[in-house]
Amino acid sequence: MTLLLIGFYILVALYLLTAWLHFLEKGAGLSPQQKVLSLLTIGIATVFWPLVLPIAYVKLLDATVSQPQNYSSRTS
Template sequence: MHYATSLFHFSPIVYIAIAFYLAIAYFLLRKWLFFFLEDKEMSDSQRSISRVILFIATIFWPIIVPIAYIELLNLHMKYKKEIDVLIGQTDGISTDEEI
């Protein structure tokens, strides 16, 4: 009987890690689901595949997010000149609020 009660007794750090994992997974699922629902150009087959990928990515976010970030950095390095030009163009545009 004592073994059964100690089976689910973990260190507080484990509970904190689980809570952190679930909180980030919830946040990412909300954000990714928003983008998923906003895309009106997907066919039914693309939607069903995307739905599966969405839930797999949410479960494995500790792997997916760093890989996506590395891809984003590579994309930024590849198109750095174009990005700098676009940023420079937007800095020169004045709005009515600035005047």
């Protein structure tokens, strides 16, 4: 059972690492210092993904809920 959990942890960590590195690749215009800090952040987030992922998801939900819905009622 422990081996299964370790395998799951490693698989998710590798998936997140590749996704975040791909996203960082698209970030044009970053200074070398920003790239180093971004890589450090990605490394820490990859190791601690069981904590980082839920926190990021909650922040994403808060951001989408706090934005007012722009429903306009038009009468014809």
